[in-house]
Amino acid sequence: MKWSKAFIPTIKEVPRDAEARSHIFLLKAGFIRQHQSGVYNILPLGWRSMLKIMQIIREEMNAIGGQELLMPALTSADLWRESGRWVDFGNEMFRLKDRKGKDQALAPTHEEIIADIARNEIRSYRDLPQIWYQIQTKFRDEPRPRFGLLRVREFIMKDSYSLDRDFEGLDVSYELHKKAYTKIFDRCGLKYTVVQASSGLMGGSQSEEFMVISDAGEDTLAICDKCGYSANTEVAEGKIPEESVPPAHTKREKVHTPGIKTVEEVSRFLGVTPKHLVKTLLFVVDDRMIAILIRGDYEVNEAKIMRKFGPSIRLATPDEVKERFGVSVGFLGPVKLDVDEIYADFSVKTLKYAVVGANEDDYHLVGVDIQSDVNIKEFGDFRIVKEGDLCPRCGNPLKVRSALEIGHIFKLGLKYSEALHAYYMDKDGKERPIVMGSYGIGVGRIMAAAAELYGDDNGLSWPINIAPYEVEILELNSPRTGEIAESIYKGLQESKVDVIWDDREASPGFKFKDADLVGIPVRIVVSDRKVKNGMVELQIRRDGTRKDLKIEDSISYVTDLVRRMKKENATG
RNA sequence: CGGGGCGUAGCGCAGCCCGGUUAGCGCGCCUGCCUUGGGAGCAGGAAGUCGGUGGUUCAAAUCCACUCGCCCCGACCA
The missing domain is CATH 3.40.50.800 (Anticodon-binding domain)
Known part of the structure; x- marks a missing residue:
């Protein structure tokens, strides 16, 4: 190509709306232009790069026996209703009606469509296993698109799906994908780590993410340099470092804390550290209300809570709390708290002289012995791992880093085959559900990740x-x-x-x-x-x-x- | 969804508080001359619904109301 004939609109000024490095340079170098929030034109240079990425993906997917196909982006709501995700996807799903008034969705992913093809076409164990993949545009109405190509509402994704007779077969398909992904990202020249992850809305038993360590990333990883443990903080476990925190108040009493609500305020006001405090969070599960206790220097991990109590769990609103207990959220405490159940994170287990809310505005209790003063149903791991927590495997202090997700692989199991009734006949003439896996790669994200990772101030x-x-x-x-x-x-x-x-x-x-x-x-x-x-x-x-x-x-x-x-x- | 910021020429910005000439500047673009190892120089030129709607006023980029769009932070952490 002669540059004089090429469409490469480079710009000298830093575009006003760009902040992330990849966003700035992809715009400046003429790779992309924004169409609207979270939606981009991919210009010739950008498309050349993405085509090469897609070609690498094709080669490696074909190498593990994947067969490329193409499914529609415009999908009937009926299928999504069958799996329940018409509701579960909520506002993230682009919805529309056709001229007859029938509900349609722009597909955010294709498990349902795959299961639909499978239930119509796969009859016998002889038809399995299969690996089907496509490289296609996905639509997700993200609450907050950002950072150029890193979080967008319309994007090209390689998504593949494995169909197997049984879980042993799934393990094989999963490992094949893991290997293919490793080759793909190696060939793309990215530095990445593979981490344990949460399967979230996809469901299923196990999932791992391919992550590029980068400040522009929206995920957080816990990493152990010593033994190689690495996990998304959505699932990461950590041991709490043992350290002696000298008790501040050894006598249990009620203290006046006018208008002092947050952990920082209370710590400062009482001259203690956040480690002396116990936060009391109220959650609503169906029509029950439960409390979760956690040490003041930790945050509750919503993903872990959802896994334990179900996806419908939500934090009680301040108004609900006020109405039921007559107290502002900042002064909630576990002592004589009238909720259905109280759970506590391991971080509060040994606290004998804790500071907690008094369930009365402008008052806290000090010197509270969590184990004997509070009726705790169960201790569990409800917290987000933080820097310095100890590796669950080897005890080495963990590092916490931002990262961006470029690939994610899931063992789905039976969720979709059962919901959509995708069954096959086994050797013994018995109907069995197809065992599924699903595997995604963000093509634009690979390009953006490379832009984040490599280069200098000049480009x-x-x-x-x-x-x-x-x-x-x-x-x-x-x-x-x-x-x-x-x-x-x-x-x-x-x-x-x-x-x-x-x-x-x-x-x-x-x-x-x-x-x-x-x-x-x-x-x-x-x-x-x-x-x-x-x-x-x-x-x-x-x-x-x-x-x-x-x-x-x-x-x-x-x-x-x-x-x-x-x-x-x-x-x- | 909550908070903050920003919409003025293709791009980056000034002007707005304190209403009043033909709305400016830099870059880019077009023409000519000149120049060629790190975004050259000179001369001339084109280009603006001041995001939109409504209002106040003799007069609105400027004041008021509504609205649309874009970016950033946060999304219930007590």
Whole structure:
């Protein structure tokens, strides 16, 4: 491609609405443009990059026996009603009606459609196992799209589904996917970790996420450097470090704490630490009200609570609390609290002199012995792991890091096959539900993750396997150097190198800046200065390496270099 | 959904408080000359429903009301 003919709208100013690094540079380098909140045009450079990502995905999915198909984005509500997700998806599902008034959904994922195909077509154990996948646009009406391509409402996803006779088969399909994903992300040049995750709305028994450590990520991971334990904090466990917190109040008494509500305020007011405090959170489950106690320096983990008490559990509103107990939420406490059940996180188990709300506005109790003063039904793990908690496996202090999710694999089990009645006949003539797995990769997120991960203040720096072009010829002194540039350009094209030639009539600085911004990994600078000595200059975007090449050697040298870099799956 | 911020030329912004000339600046764009190893220079030029609607006023980018859009923080943590 000649740059002069290409549509690469780079911009010099930092776009006002962009803050995340990937968002800023993908806009500046002309890869994407926003259409509306959470919806983007993918411009030619961006699409080239995404096509390469999709091609890698295809190759690796095919390698594990996956068969590509294409399912509709426009789906009937009937199927979603069968699984219950017409309700469960809530506002995240884009809904519309057709001209007859029939409910439709723009599919956020395709478990139901797969189960529908399977129940209509899969009859016998001989038809199994199957792995079906598609690369297709998904729609999710996210409450808050953000960070450019990182959280969007319309996005391209590779989603695959495994259908197996039994759970042993599912384990096999799952491991195949895990291996394929590892290869895919390796080839894309990303640094990532695999973590235990929560299966959330998907259901099922086990799930793992592929995560890129990045401040732009919206997930939080707990990581153990020593034994390799890593988990999303939605599910991560941790041991509480043992430390002696000297008791502040050894006598149980009621103290006046006018208007002092939050953990920080109470700690400061009473001269204690958050570790002396116990927070009392009230939750509504169906029509029961339960309390959960947790130490003041921890947060309650909603995902864990939902797993224990069911997805309908919700925090009681301050108004509900006020109405039922006549007390503001800041002064709730577990002593003589009239709720159906009281549960407590392990973090409060040993507290003998705790500070708690007095269930009376403007008063707290101090010196409370949690075990003997409170009627606790059960201790459990209800907290979000925090930095410094100890690894559940080896006891090493855990690190907590932000990360962004690029892939997620689930063992679904029978949820959808049972709900939609996708059954097959086994060897013994018995009907059995198909065992399902589902596996997703965000294509745009891979591109955005690479943009977050690699580059510098001047712009992007693509891993060569997902770069929109592999080589850029930067011709400085057009038209005098044009002939040399063109011969290298044609030579590289003939040896199947993906090359763009910046043949524009512009100043050198201008072209260098654009080149840095767009981040093509290999650059050949063709200038008067070098050409008169029979040379051109090779530059590597990632590390800034420069090297002179003889003109006549340049094509074979660069062809070779590109081949090598691709194989080494050289990153950025 | 709660809180905050922002909508003025293609992009980035000033002007708004304190209403009053033809609404400015930088970049970009077009024409010509010139220049070519890190976003060059000179000259000329085009380009604006001041997000929208309604109101106040002799007069509105500016004041008021409503509304739409975009970004950021948070989403019940007591």
